[in-house]
Amino acid sequence: MSRRQFVADTAKTACGIGLAGLALSLVADGAGAIAPVAVRPPGVDDEHAFQSACVRCGLCVRDCPYDTLRLATLGEDVAVGTPYFIARAVPCEMCDDIPCVVACPTGALDKDLTNIDDARMGLAVLIDQETCLNFLGLRCDVCYRVCPLIGKAITLERRHNERTGKHAEFIPTVHSEHCTGCGKCEHACVLEKAAIKVVPKDLAKGQIGAHYRLGWEEKAKKGGELVPGIRDLPDRLPGVE
Amino acid sequence: MHIRSGHMVGHDAIQAKGWFGAHKWLLLRRLSQVFFLGLFLVGPLTGYWLVKGNLASSLTLDFLPLTDPYVLAQSFVARHIPELTAILGAVIVVGAYFVVGGRVYCSWVCPLNPVTDLAHWIRQKLGFKGGARFSRNVRYWLLAMTFAVAAISGTIAWELVNPVSMLHRGIIFGFGIGWLVVLAVFLFDLFVSNRGWCGHLCPVGSFYSLIGKVSVVRVSAAGRSKCNDCMDCYAVCPEPQVIQPALKGTAPTSSPLILSANCTNCGRCVDVCAPDVFSFSTRFAGQSDQAVPNSQHQIGEARP
Numbered sequence: 001m002s003r004r005q006f007v008a009d010t011a012k013t014a015c016g017i018g019l020a021g022l023a024l025s026l027v028a029d030g031a032g033a034i035a036p037v038a039v040r041p042p043g044v045d046d047e048h049a050f051q052s053a054c055v056r057c058g059l060c061v062r063d064c065p066y067d068t069l070r071l072a073t074l075g076e077d078v079a080v081g082t083p084y085f086i087a088r089a090v091p092c093e094m095c096d097d098i099p100c101v102v103a104c105p106t107g108a109l110d111k112d113l114t115n116i117d118d119a120r121m122g123l124a125v126l127i128d129q130e131t132c133l134n135f136l137g138l139r140c141d142v143c144y145r146v147c148p149l150i151g152k153a154i155t156l157e158r159r160h161n162e163r164t165g166k167h168a169e170f171i172p173t174v175h176s177e178h179c180t181g182c183g184k185c186e187h188a189c190v191l192e193k194a195a196i197k198v199v200p201k202d203l204a205k206g207q208i209g210a211h212y213r214l215g216w217e218e219k220a221k222k223g224g225e226l227v228p229g230i231r232d233l234p235d236r237l238p239g240v241e
Numbered sequence: 242m243h244i245r246s247g248h249m250v251g252h253d254a255i256q257a258k259g260w261f262g263a264h265k266w267l268l269l270r271r272l273s274q275v276f277f278l279g280l281f282l283v284g285p286l287t288g289y290w291l292v293k294g295n296l297a298s299s300l301t302l303d304f305l306p307l308t309d310p311y312v313l314a315q316s317f318v319a320r321h322i323p324e325l326t327a328i329l330g331a332v333i334v335v336g337a338y339f340v341v342g343g344r345v346y347c348s349w350v351c352p353l354n355p356v357t358d359l360a361h362w363i364r365q366k367l368g369f370k371g372g373a374r375f376s377r378n379v380r381y382w383l384l385a386m387t388f389a390v391a392a393i394s395g396t397i398a399w400e401l402v403n404p405v406s407m408l409h410r411g412i413i414f415g416f417g418i419g420w421l422v423v424l425a426v427f428l429f430d431l432f433v434s435n436r437g438w439c440g441h442l443c444p445v446g447s448f449y450s451l452i453g454k455v456s457v458v459r460v461s462a463a464g465r466s467k468c469n470d471c472m473d474c475y476a477v478c479p480e481p482q483v484i485q486p487a488l489k490g491t492a493p494t495s496s497p498l499i500l501s502a503n504c505t506n507c508g509r510c511v512d513v514c515a516p517d518v519f520s521f522s523t524r525f526a527g528q529s530d531q532a533v534p535n536s537q538h539q540i541g542e543a544r545p
Contacts, residue, residue, distance in 0.1 A: 031401050053323070057308075059300060062294065070414075073416060074407065
């Protein structure tokens with residue numbers, strides 16, 4: 001083989017492999033996000049880190065006693081071969097011994113998770129307040145009743161029913177510090193399409209600006225006025241001179 | 242390579258050893274492929290969980306962990322430190338293939354091998370010639386590429402498209418449209434390039450060939466003085482470039498052992514050789530009789 005031939009062949013191979021690598025990178029980039037309806041098993045904190053760790057063996061799927069988990073197949077909006085569940089179809093039953101996490105051989109499902117109440121698979125959001133029966137003033141309460149952390153992850157907040165003028169509304173309210181994202185609420189919602197849904201935490205949560213301080217908290221922390229000697233002027237009502 | 246006109250590959254061996262004698266290793270290999278796939282299917286089909294998981298990682302009898310070292314290595318490159326179970330599983334797998342031969346994975350276990358073998362068989366039956374030709378070293382470039390993308394993307398990117406795991410996982414857990422990837426490999430081998438996937442491209446095979454560089458069990462052309470230059474071994478071999486150094490080595494000290502990392506220990510050469518030149522041996526086996534340099538044929542890469 002001549003030197004010229006060798007250089008040409010090497011360049012051709014390098015270009016071909018480079019293109020293949022670029023294509024694979026694009027595929028990997030596209031697979032970085034998980035469809036909002038799909039929920040990861042317990043013990044997944046970060047989707048990107050999960051995709052560096054999950055070898056797609058399906059041992060978590062096999063050890064799930066409720067057949068909640070399944071492996072994504074090609075054509076679904078979840079990285080092919082990785083485990084997930086659809087809460088509306090089969091929610092997570094939050095087993096005390098967390099068999100899926102125990103089964104994981106690589107640590108893609110984090111074994112530091114030993115109390116299932118600490119799982120954060122996603123976050124339930126009462127996403128449609130226009131169809132939720134409790135928002136309409138009825139006493140459905142089903143999402144609240146089925147919640148494994150009843151009274152903590154979902155509470156019923158009482159407020160006045162402006163429509164009737166004399167009744168109360170009991171508003172299902174999710175608290176992110178307790179919600180595990182198990183999806184039992186979404187599964188149980190009596191509507192044809194659930195008004196409460198488990199979505200990825202990142203999608204559900206807002207974030208206060210890093211510079212932002214809540215005055216009343218700062219005040220409590222300091223135990224007194226933040227700016228001593230400030231003069232508090234009387235508040236004026238509109239229309240009152 | 243030039244095949245004698247009117248000569249059917251393997252005909253001499255069938256005459257000499259009978260049909261079963263001339264297909265012994267092929268049949269054993271197919272049995273092995275069915276056996277290993279069957280192990281994984283017993284659980285889903287009967288509910289008795291002999292083996293859970295798939296070739297990426299599995300648990301046998303709730304006791305023995307096995308993990309694909311290639312997938313685990315990519316995970317490591319993607320900056321995940323795997324747990325001990327997976328590492329132990331990978332060490333056991335590497336150890337096993339170190340003994341029986343690195344690319345024994347390819348010819349005795351991999352579920353894609355029967356697919357590409359079928360494509361090759363049809364190709365021969367229909368007399369397809371030519372097609373895309375490229376270096377057998379492309380697979381090592383591809384192997385390096387999969388690690389590079391794993392490092393850059395921080396994900397096990399190759400597993401998003403790997404036809405081997407797509408097929409194995411598909412059979413055990415459900416395909417989706419994953420069978421299209423397997424079909425693509427089949428059509429590629431059938432129409433585009435002879436032995437294109439397993440023999441030139443597959444990075445899984447090229448990873449296992451790294452173990453094959455040092456693995457113990459070897460095919461040996463121990464009886465190479467009996468070689469009658471029928472060329473049938475070159476015709477059936479999926480990696481024919483591995484044969485010549487052992488069979489036709491000219492140096493007085495040349496070893497009859499096929500030491501190339503890409504020999505898959507499939508044993509077809511053992512089957513198809515009427516004078517029984519080839520046999521399974523180990524890399525520690527002693528010298529045997531001398532090669533008879535081939536004067537009639539210019540042996541390059543075989544192209545059946």
